[in-house]
Amino acid sequence: MWRVGRSSDAREKLLGAACELMRARGYGAIGVAEICERAGVRKGSFYYFFESKQALTVEALRHAWEEESAAWRAVLGGGGHPFRRLEALLRAQVKAQYDSKRDVGVVRGCLYGNLVLEVGGNDEAVHACLAEIFDQQVAMVHNVLHEAHAEGMLPTDRATRAHARAVLAQLEGMVLFAKLDNDPQLLDTLWEHVEGVLALN
Amino acid sequence: MWRVGRSSDAREKLLGAACELMRARGYGAIGVAEICERAGVRKGSFYYFFESKQALTVEALRHAWEEESAAWRAVLGGGGHPFRRLEALLRAQVKAQYDSKRDVGVVRGCLYGNLVLEVGGNDEAVHACLAEIFDQQVAMVHNVLHEAHAEGMLPTDRATRAHARAVLAQLEGMVLFAKLDNDPQLLDTLWEHVEGVLALN
Known part of the structure; x- marks a missing residue:
């Protein structure tokens, strides 16, 4: 034992x-x-x-996303206005970068996004794991857009998977810039830009 | 000789x-x-x-961006509607990913964005070079937004550096997803999302 x-x-x-x-x-x-x-x-x-560093990496990514996705589900699955839940999710991502800067002095960015751009298609197992994680992220955001549509707050042509992806693309892209400048404040306008992507403003 | x-x-x-x-x-x-x-x-x-791989990398990035920035200037500095020039710039980036897929079978993404997420702040010289490149990109896009504002086509509060960065963030984020799925078609809606970021739609 x-x-x-x-x-x-x-x-x-x-x-x-x-x-x-x-x-x-x-x-x-x-x-x-x-x-x-x-x-x-x-x-x-x-x-x-x-078996290898690769095998550990895949397990480690799954492990990290398992915890993180529970937090995503808690925020996105809660009650209240769908857009307020989406905003809360994005603000939590921004807070994570502020926390990273405060705790280790560095805006570390998104673990999964970092690895997508580093590993690309050069490591099939890691790549497949990242694809699965982002697929789930897009599906979760798409689901909120779908709810907003069902409640009459978003037209059909903006409650699409492409729009869900575009929302996450804005997050990943802004996090890239925050990492580049090592400045989480660049993310302060994130929600405003996402409102633009969804044409809410 | x-x-x-x-x-x-x-x-x-x-x-x-x-x-x-x-x-x-x-x-x-x-x-x-x-x-x-x-x-x-x-x-x-x-x-x-x-002197080192690092020194070569910095030179290689400068070299690549020197060529590429000339193309950016040609597109953005041309005549016509500022938004049509911005659209042309973004469509050229999309085309580059289609070309990459056709020529080598892989959406390679953005060389500079890839390195930002891989290298982060771990290599100071490479990082400083990437920061300078993105700084110039943001300035070029900001300039077009400023022109659009001067022509009465964009309000002051959207002709900002933050909006220029958000436009490029949308590009980098969408390219990340296209790389992840190895599918340049994901970029087909890029301009639509950028119009959203600038609230043109």
Whole structure:
């Protein structure tokens, strides 16, 4: 029993360390040795849990998104005006960048967006995992637009998947600029721009 | 004279090879040996021209943006309606992703945006170079918005630097999704969304 407890603890530590390092420095720049050191786990143990850095990365991304998507669902699935829920979701993303700047001095941006642009199609397993995560994000936002449409607040031709994607594109693009300038304040106008994308203003 | 000619040719080849490899696979995943092999230049020669991969990267990015910014200026500085010029600029970016898909089978995305998200603040010289490039892009778009305002086609509060950045954020974000899905068609609605950001619709 003790061994099992200890093992699963090491696995969690490896997942957490991988996420933390990827948020700071991306995928290519980090190696198994560094992940193990950060996690305080011996390299031999690493390969007991994961076949490769790639396998760990996919697990770590799933793990991160599982937690994060629960928060997305809580915000988007709550009561109240659909647009207020969408606004709350986006403001939470902005707050995360303010928190990152305050806590580590750096606007780290979006873990998934960072990896899309770094990894591209060069790593099939990581890429497929990212595609699945963004697919869920688009579906969640699309769902809110659909609700807004059902309540008569958004015409059919703007309650589309393309518009949901465009909302998230504005978020990802603005986060890119905030990361570039290491300035979360650039995100203060995000909701205003998203209102524009949905032609709410 | 022959040596000089040959040398500067090798330098150009190294710059071109670095750009090409970075477009395909980013910054971290490529090394000096691979750049030299691609350029057909001996590794000893590399260090005659460049101190490091970092130094070459900065030069290569400047080189790429010098060419590209000339095209931006030509499109944005032409005559006609300011919004039609902005639309033409964005359509040229979309076309570049269609061309990439046709020529190499892959939507490669934006070289500069890719590197922002990959490199972040971890490489100061590359980061400063990217910041300068995006600064110029924002200034160019801001200038068009300013012209539109001067011609009475855009109110003051939408002819701002923040709006220029939001236009480019929409482009970068949509390109990220097109890269993720390896599908340039996702960009077909880009101009429509940008009209939304500027509240033109």
